[in-house]
Amino acid sequence: MSTNPVKASVSTDDQGAVSAAIAMIKQKLPFLIDLSLNERKSTVKIGVKGYNFVKQALDVASQHAGVLPASFDVNDMRSDTQLFAYLTSLQLALHQLKKQVDDTAMRVGSQAYAAARVVYASASSNFAGPPLEVAVDELGKHFGRKPKVAKAAAGGPAAAASPATASPAAPAAPKV
Secondary structure (H helix, E strand, O other), rough: OOOOHHHHHOOHHHHHHHHHHHHHHHOOOOOOOOHHHHHHHHOOOOOHHHHHHHHHHHHHHHOOOOHHHOOOHHHHHHHHHHHHHHHHHEEEEEHHHHHHHHHHHHHHHHHHHHHHHHHHHHHHOOOOOOOOHHHHHHHHHHHHOOOOHHHHHHHOHHOOOOOOOOOOOOOOOOOO
8 A cells, every 4th residue: 555645646637638529428328327226226227147148148149130020129138238348448447546536535635634734733832822823713613622712701621720720730621
């Protein structure tokens, strides 16, 4: 497993080109469909064994078309079989590409989140000071923390501690 960070960017022109390529694929394959959940459940799905059966049946149909019903079109079966073979090869290529896009998006998202946590931790530190309090409060909402002002007004721990009860030797808790 590679733990190397992803360092890349995609220019606006390249983003447009990729989107145009996807649109071109859709344009070149106008027969693609969207099945409903019920249609997906009720449709027979074939794998390698099923495809081998289809190819053998196509050979039989091609050699003995006279035994088939008059409404049966061997050329339609041949066309479906060839299209299935092409689409399954396309599925493989697209599945590999989708996995790479998914994995890269996951890694880059993780990198961005780690960087955001560094920003939050730095902004929350005692060295950042009052100018960053609003930003820290906004960033802290992600973690479900309430702003400091709300805690004090609600009678939180900061409001409950009085100078007489606070231990002068105890260091302040870090703001993480």
